[in-house]
Amino acid sequence: MQDAILEGAGRSLEVVAFRVADQDFCFDLASVREIRGWTSTTMLPHAQPYVKGVINLRGSVVPVIDLSQRLGFGAADPGARHVIIIAVVSNQTVGLLAEVVSDILTVSESDLQPIPDIVDARVREFISGVLLQDDKMIRRLDLHTILDQAGQHAA
Amino acid sequence: MSGADKEDIRSSLFEECEELLEATQDGLNAMADDPEDAEAINIVFRAVHSIKGGAGAFGLEAVVDFAHKFESALDTLRSGQADLTDDVIDLLRHCGDNLADLVDNARNGDNASFASSKQLEERLLEITGDLEQEDLPEFNPITISLDADPLSDVGPSRYTIEIEAKPALFAGGNEPAVLFTALRRLGDVEVKAALDAVQPLSDLDVRACAITWQITLTTDGSEADIKDVFEFVEDCCELTIALEDTDDPAEEIAKLGSDLSALGDRDVPATPSLSDLVQDVDEEKAKKEEKPSAGAAMPKAQAARTDASSKAKSSSTIRVDLDRIDKLINLVGELVIKEAMLSQSIDELDMARGSGVSASLDSLKQIASEIQEAVMAIRAQPVKPMFQRMARIVREAASATGKRVRFVTIGDYTEVDKTVIERLVDPLTHMIRNAVDHGLERPEDRKAAGKPQEGTITLSAAHRSGRVLIEVVDDGGGITRDFVRNLAMDRGLISEADTLAPNEIDNLLFMPGFSSKAEVSELSGRGVGLDVVRSAIQKLGGRVAIHSDPGEGATFSISLPLTLAVLEGMVVEVGGETMVVPISSVQETLTPTRNDLDTLGVDSVVLRNRGELVPVIDLGAYFGFRTAPSTLEDHVLLLIASDQGPRYALVVDAIQDQRQVVIKSLETNYQQISGVAAATILGDGRIALIIDADTIMRDLGSSGPGDKQMKMAG
Incomplete structure (x- = not known):
């Protein structure tokens, strides 16, 4: 499905860009x-290390994923300046821990480029493409893989 | 009509069918109690008829066919052409069950008939006789001729029908003209509207119907045929049907002529002219005072209608989607939490006592908890439908085992959370089957023991100190303890040296791998034991206990929380985390001294408590929050026990509080965690996990020195 969206070039796309471990990432604003x-x-007991725990989001219990650890940069040490991006993926609400939200961008889908083949499998697993914006490279995260894995591994 | 609309109507049809089936069961019960009760059979008849009508609209032929034959038999019985013997009632009950099955099947989109339908239909035909086989193919919900009337053979007869509509007639969407058209199918119809009672416009009550109709019908049909036309409106209008004696054509024609001229004058069915009305004001007012006002007539009519569809149901109910209620419950839970947070912050402000703030806060607290209770009550449903399902289980089990069983229910209207009821069906079904199959003796054995041959199973529900108590009582042979004991030894559940108190032996029935009947019967020997029943009930936060007097039967008591949305919990601290332990599983709390504790092996600690060795588990270590502390003396032990099964002691750092907590699902956004039942939100807005004492116990049982810990503890 993601690929289908990538191929539909020309349409504009809104993404939220944020920083994790000094790198820029984004995913769909929707x-x-x-x-x-x-x-x-x-x-949470018996959880994967990247599951930081759960927070109360107006009465719902929402798990928080440490993106830094999930992406292999090592555990973040969250402080007052960190943010939790609340996202809904496959009807589940999750929190994603990031250092800072940098921007909300409107980009054309044709700006999205596939990741080069040489990059290792781990990166390809989570990143569905890259966006070149000014002089920055923004990695587009595939939230489904990030969360599916979270579900399978933690037990 | 869009597909979604149709789906909506379809689902409301099935909801309605459920109510009607319930009414059918009620009626059948009333018939069994008092075969002379004419109203009972009417209720059943109407319910079955309505099901047929609804099913017909959706082309559910299997339902329609069967309901039709069922209804015909009922009608024969109603008219007294066949006797209401026990056998017949039994047959009717089977038919009721079968109809429920058909409806259920149709709901799942399967419109096939059952083999059982055919058999039942044949037996029904024995009641009905061959009177009406021929009119089966064509089904018309309005004009069914159900039976031949003796009068129908004597040629056309004239009926005078008077209809006085109540407001409910129109409120129910009925249209008199349609009724007249339906009558015309029976023969020649003449309708005369009596406008005398029509109010002047100034006084006109739009809801009331002041027009009455006089209909003269010349027909070959019987009075029953005419009644059929009015079947759906008979509750909301005054109907008199009279057979006219006159057979003299001349007189008839003269009468017709005068009628016609009267009609011509009047300009049927026009309203009287305005000037007439104004003139008549005073007169009308006087008349009006004599008559009951329309306002008073309205509720009465409504009551009559609902009474017909289902007794004892209040007239002002609405159907609400469960999701909406759940959302409300969530929001109210939120309100309660916010209120707790607010009072915590106000406490921190250290304001003077008795200030306006704390008084307002108290009343806010009061209101919040009242709202919470009221909202919870919305989810509560009477257990009656579930009990009726059980009545069916009893019947089926009784006929499978060849036993005669009387089934008594008490407290049908006890209200319990809908989810609790739904999840209780399976365990209860199992217990009821057990009671019939294992509990009750064979009729000959009962006779020998000086008991009535018919066994009795009583299913009761009642509220007891904030919980629901459901009991399954049989008057059978009770538990044969020697037998149970021997069997448990055979199965390796206990050793020969164990001395067990009578109630401990009874509780062996709940052990996994125990099946009590010597020969596995077709009925309950399905590899599901009472241990499954127990774990299902424990999942609901309930407990199940057994009490038996040899020779006098057994009582299974299930104690359940009123709702699954809140629970009474003990708030504890473990390794810097706050957790909640359901109070129902905590037997006792204690601060251990060095003398109470012994070390077994390298790191297993046991607690000596009341002459028993209880394994000690560190909750923090179990969840991986910390390593087990080296000394337990400054910790608190919670002795955890369910009704049966091994006890164990949980180590926690401190007990903070005991309070009601709102249960929040972890699975909505995450997944199930072993040892955690759910989550809750504390007064400071943080989430605390509610531990699942039973899973921890199971984990312990499988990893620890199994045999010792599986021993029954007292």
Whole structure:
């Protein structure tokens, strides 16, 4: 499905761009429900290390994923300046921990480029394409893989 | 009509069918109690007829066919042409069950008939006789001729029909003209509207119908045929049907002529002219005072209608999507939490006691908890439909085992959370089957024991101190303890040296791998034991207990929380995390001294408590929050036990509080976690996990020195 969207060049696309471990990432704005400041989480037992725990989002229990650790950059040490991006993916609400939200961009789908073949499999697993914006390269995250894996591994 | 609309109507049809089936069961029960009860059979007849009508609209032929034959038999019985013997009632019950099955099937999109329908239909025909086989192919919901009337043979007869409509007639969307058209199919019809009672416009009550109709019908049909036309409106209009004696054509024609001229004068069915009305004001007012006002007539008519569709149901109900209620419950839960947070922050402000703020806060708290209770009550449903399902289970089990069983229900209108009811069906079904199959003795054994041959199973529901108590009582042989004990030894569940108290032996029935009947019967020997029943009930936060007196039967008691949305919990602290332990699983709390604890092996600790060795588990270590502390003396132990099964002690750092907590699902956005039942939100807005004491116990049982811990604890 993602590929289909990539191929439909020309249409414009809104993405939210943010920083994790000093790198720029983005995903579709449509998935985002809100962005909130860091609040301490309640630890979940037997969970994968990148599942930071759960927070109370107006009465719902929402798990928070440490993107830095999930993407292999090592655990983040969340502080007051970190943000939690609340996103809805396959009817599940999740929080994604990022360092800072940098921008909301409207880009043309033709600006999205496939990742070069030489990049290792781990990167390809999570990143569905890259966007060149001014002098920055923004990696587009595939939220489904990030969360599916979270579901399968944690037990 | 769009597809979605049709789906809506379809689903409301099935909801309605459910109510009608319930009414059918009620009626059948009333018939069984008092075969003379004419109203009971009418209720069943109407319910079956309505099901037929609804099913006909959706082309559910299997339902329609069967309902039609069922209805015909009922009508024969109603008219007294056949006797209402026990056998017949039994047959009718089977038919009711079969109809429910057909409706269920149709709901799942399967319109096939059952083999059982055919058999039942044949037996129904024995009641009905061959009277009406020929009119089967064509089904018309309005004009069914159900049976031949003796009068129908004597040629055309004239009926005078008077209809006085109640407001409910129109409120129900009925249109008199349609009725007249339907009558015309029976023969020649003349309708005369009596406009005397029509109010002047100034006083006109739009809801009331002041027009009455006089209909003269010349027909070959019977009075029953005419009644059929009015079947759907008979509750909302005054109907008199009289057979006219006159057979003299001349007189008839003269009468017709005068009628016609009267009609001509009047300009049927026009309203009287305005000037007439104005003139008549005073007169009308006087008349009006004599008559009950339309306002008063309205509720009465409505009551009559609902009474027909289902007794004891209040007239002002609405159907609400469950999701909406759940959303409301969530929001109210939120409100309660916010209120707790607010009072916490106000406490921190350290304001003077008795200030306006704290008084307002108290009343806010009060209101919040009242709202919460009221909202929870919305989800509550009477257990009656479930009990009726059980009545069917009893019948089926009884006929499968060849036992005679009387089924008694008590507390049908006890209200319990809908989800609890739904999840209780399976375990309860199992227990009821057990009671018939294993609990009750064979009729000859009962006779030998000096009991009535017919066994009794009582299913009761009642509210007890904030919980629901459901009991399944049989008056059978009770539990043969020697037998149970021996079987448990055979299965390796206990050793010969174990001394067990009578109630401990009874509780062996709930052990996994125990099946009590010597010969596995077709009915309950399905590899599902009472242990499954117990775990299903425990999942609902309930407990199940057994009590038996040899020779006098057994009682299974299920105690359940009223709702799955809140639970009473103990808030504890473990390794810096706050967790909630359901109070129902905590037996006792204690601060251990060095003397109470012993070490077994390298790192297994046991607690000596009341002459028993209880394994100690560190909750923090179990969840991986920390490593087990080296000394337990400054910790608190929670002794965890369910009604049966091994006890164990959980180590926590401190107990903070005991309070009601709102249950929040973890699975909505995450997944199930072993050892965690759900989550909740505490007063500070943070999430705390609610532990699942049973899973922890199971984990312990499988990883620990199994045999010792599986021993029944007292």
